[in-house]
Amino acid sequence: MRRTGFIIFSALSIYRLNAQAPHPADSSGNGSRRQKFIGIQANQLVQQFISFNSNSGINTNPYLFTYSTNDAVTGKGFALGTGFQVSSRSTNDGVALVSSNNVNITFRLGWEKKYFIREKFIPLIGIEFGFGGNYSTVSSQLIQTFPVASRVETSSFFFGPAVRGGVMYALSRHFLLGTDFFFNLQVSATSQSLNMLGGFRDPLVPLNIGFQTPTALYIIFRL
Numbered sequence: 001m002r003r004t005g006f007i008i009f010s011a012l013s014i015y016r017l018n019a020q021a022p023h024p025a026d027s028s029g030n031g032s033r034r035q036k037f038i039g040i041q042a043n044q045l046v047q048q049f050i051s052f053n054s055n056s057g058i059n060t061n062p063y064l065f066t067y068s069t070n071d072a073v074t075g076k077g078f079a080l081g082t083g084f085q086v087s088s089r090s091t092n093d094g095v096a097l098v099s100s101n102n103v104n105i106t107f108r109l110g111w112e113k114k115y116f117i118r119e120k121f122i123p124l125i126g127i128e129f130g131f132g133g134n135y136s137t138v139s140s141q142l143i144q145t146f147p148v149a150s151r152v153e154t155s156s157f158f159f160g161p162a163v164r165g166g167v168m169y170a171l172s173r174h175f176l177l178g179t180d181f182f183f184n185l186q187v188s189a190t191s192q193s194l195n196m197l198g199g200f201r202d203p204l205v206p207l208n209i210g211f212q213t214p215t216a217l218y219i220i221f222r223l
Helices: 004-022 043-050
Strands: 034-041 065-071 076-092 096-112 122-141 149-170 175-195 205-213 215-222
Touching: 034 043, 065 096, 096 149
Parallel strands: none
Antiparallel strands: 034 065, 034 215, 065 076, 076 096, 096 122, 122 149, 149 175, 175 205, 175 215
């Protein structure tokens, strides 16, 4: 009888302790109610697995890294993303030598809300503002005839609001997979100059308005 009473008392004590223990999603371990998420884009990694030809096209999202901090109860918070790309290429077909360089950088920041933040599937929405710039040069030179060289420089700046949505899946407490897409209104201004034989220059500044809907797969770490 004493043994049965001890087992019942122990079970009730463990149940009471578990009931009083905070949910792991309610705290980051230091008394804070906020959760922090760091994401790394995996589009190019997925491309290597699903395609035999690494040069085939894949939908590109310019934001390689993301960060968000959300309330563990309401899911509301702040989100930002950034990305950069530096590329260089040169070709020589025996007639002309062509080289190109490109530098691109992007930012976005805004408000975000994650739903069911304690569950496996976590849908999210966000309203953000994005901006960035691009600078590229293309140089070409004829190598078999009278030497003629040209250089085209293009610089652009863009900005605009965006509505973002997505879903995350929690593989564990600290490791998640997620995908998001955004509908972006982008206003861009571009300046281009052509330098040929050292004397010709033609600056252009067109203003463009366009829409973009890129998607991305992210590997996400919850802190």
